[in-house]
Amino acid sequence: MRDLLAGVTQFQKDTFPKKQTRFEELAGGQSPEALFITCSDSRVNPELFTNSEPGEIFVIRNAGNIVGRKGEADLGMAATIEYAVKALKVPQIIVCGHAKCGAMQGLMSPEAVASLPEVGKWVALSKEALDDQSGDPNTDRLTQLIEANIRLQLRNLMTFPEVAEAVEAGRLQLHGWLYDFATGKVSVLTPENNLFVDSNVRIA
Ligand SMILES: [Zn+2]
Structure with a gap:
């Protein structure tokens, strides 16, 4: 070790x-640029792959980057969102899922987490993502689910009144990202077609 x-x-x-x-x-x-919601996975290092300096991103992590709806989210998530939006007044919230996410694998195959009851209950908060058919059919089922979960958490964020108010007032933007640690690439959710596009293509 x-x-x-x-x-x-x-x-x-x-x-x-x-x-x-x-x-x-x-x-x-501190005056961070974003509230960054991502997975606890040790292969995902948000400060590293966004090239951020200390003080630039306000991060909350859990298995599967699950926000949950207002009232359904755990207290840590609800308090962190409230603090980021109302006290720090972050201009953006990024929900960042990642390739090969074990939590989403557990959601897809509940038998894989049968011996982990708390994990099973936790990932089940995202079960609505299993019904999302709007992904790219050319990608594998796990990737489609990882993407659907990011879309779901962005919708869940809007159930928090402080988030909805700030978005409607134009003070806050919500973004969905998908990070692939094996390639270092980030795909960004494109609102126009609900699909994920390579961030370099998006900027160009
Ligand atoms: Zn994960």
Whole structure:
């Protein structure tokens, strides 16, 4: 097993001094660019693949990047959304799913999580995604479900009054992303056709 505290020592020696000014400035407060909702999967490193500096993204993670509807979401999710939107006034919320998501695999194949009852109950919050037929039929079933779950969580976000109000007032944008850790690529949900398009194509 790797010694994580040795990693902390290394960070203090090599990385921290390079960003020390930034960290000291942040002691005065934060003003992140986004609330970033993604999966707990260890292969997904949002600060790394968005090239973000400390203070730039406000992150909440759980298995399957599941938001849930208002009242159905867990307290941690509801409180984090409330704080991000009402106190920090983030201009965007990104729901970022990822390739090969184990939580979505569990939703697709409940027998795979039969021995994990809490996981089963948790991923079942996304069961509506199983009925979503709007994905690209040329992709595999798991990818279609991962995409459908991102669409569902964006709809769920709109059940939070503070989110809906900020979106309607034009102060807040919602985005759906799909990250593939094996290639480093991000696909972005295109509102016009509800499909995911390579972020480089989207920007071009
Ligand atoms: Zn995942």
